[in-house]
Amino acid sequence: MFTCRGELTLDLIRKYIELFRAQELPRLKKLERYYKAKNDTIINRTFEDASKPNNKLAHAYAAYITDTLSAYMVGKPVSYSAQDDILNSEIANIMNYNDSADNDLSIAESQSIYGRAYEVMYVDEDGHTRFKCLNTLESVPVYDGTVENNMKYFIRYCEEQDPVTFVTTVTAWVYDDVGCSEYRGLSVGDLKLIDTVENVFGYIQINEYINNNFYEGDFEKVISLIDAYDLMCSDTLNELDYFSDAYLLFANCEIDTNSVQDMKNNRIIQATSGDSGQAAVVQWLTKNANDVQCENTKKRTVDEIHKLSKVPNLDPSAFVSHTTASHVFYSLLATEDLVSKKEKKFKKGLQQRLEKIVHLLNVKGIDTNYDYRDIEITFNRNIPQGLESIADPISKLRDLISDETLISLIPGITNPLEELKKRDAQRERERIDTSGMLGDDLEN
Secondary structure, eight states: EEEESSSHHHHHHHHHHHHHIIHHHHHHHHHHHHHTTTTTTHHHHOOOSSSSOOOOOOHHHHHHHHHHHHHEEEEEEEEEEEESHHHHHHHHHHHTTTTTHHHHHHHHHHHHSSSSEEEEEEOOTTTOOOEEEEOGGGGGEOOSSSSOOOOOEEEEEEEOTTTTTTEEEEEEEEEEEEOOOOOESOOOOOOEEEEEOOOOSSSSEEEEEEETTTOOOTGGGGGGHHHHHHHHHHHHHHHHHHHOOOOOESSSOOGGGGGGGHHHTTOOHHHHEETTTTOOEEEEEOOOOHHHHHHHHHHHHHHHHHHHHTTTOOGGGGGOOOOSSSHHHTHHHHHHHHHHHHHHHHHHHHHHHHHHHHHHHHHHHHSOOOOOSSEEEEEOOOOOOOHHHHHHHHHHHHTTSHHHHHTTSSSEEESSHHHHHHHHHHHHHHHHHHHHHHHHHHOO
């Protein structure tokens, strides 16, 4: 974590990029490799004897953990609601224009893989407010060193190679609450200021989404278990290969080496007892393996991966014992606890996004004084549910909580206030239709 209490000079920009590449980037790239099932330990394993079988089975448990948690948290779009109808409509339009559901999922995946994710906000050529998830491998945050630990600067850099000249160019963008400065050079040490763009959001244009207080990825703590499982499964397959290449042992007999090929072709082995008088023995020379112990160790390792990552085993056989909804709930309790913590961190990033959006709306509007804190953020768990299992509790809670909250419980409804308006409009149409029918009956 980098801090800067004063002005961020060009020398500091270069130094922070170099430190990031040396200290942080190797870890982040390792996490990315595991997410892509390029698991280091098994992929890089070699034997001194190159002729030995060396199967490399890399299991995508890292992707399984990240994809499951991300989809569970934001697989269903986050809902936004405000009491002010105009503000509510503005927020809905901006979220739809930016396809916020897809962007939020990208952020959640980066948050889960790397332990942190970043989002840049800008205004496009048409004057629309935009936001986009950034590549964490190119992101260097710099904080102010205070108790609040606010982000003071943000450096985004990338390297590009010309396909014709093969010349590499380094570009860096430095954000603060005033604007964005662009630097370019043939190397980090050669960076020079190219351009500066004003910041219209009133705050630094970057929103931060951390995974936990330690900036750890969701599968980072179980990498050693994933490695162990890779090695066990690969070695099991190696044993099968060893069996295929096993030696045929001839004991107490003489074998004519010229007849070995005939034996293989005819599928017949003819062995004559030697001078010792003992019976001839022909058998495969193989290593005895304890398959039961091996399979039990594999199962225990898989169970540990799921337990410590707090991601349930979604294999159908694992849910045989879950006969009631309460059993399923308790099997997801650890997952729900973890996602609840992740959600609180994610929500802080969404609040930063809303703060900048509302600030720009107030700048553009006339006599508007919106407050981003008036916008309620609701996460919708991505759990398969039937409407019949929801209808009963909704009907029982009708007199205890508001209609808006009740409607938000129904899957597929992301804007409860809009749904309430549709309901009221439908009731009004039905009332008018009913009044018209009664009038016609009275005339007749």
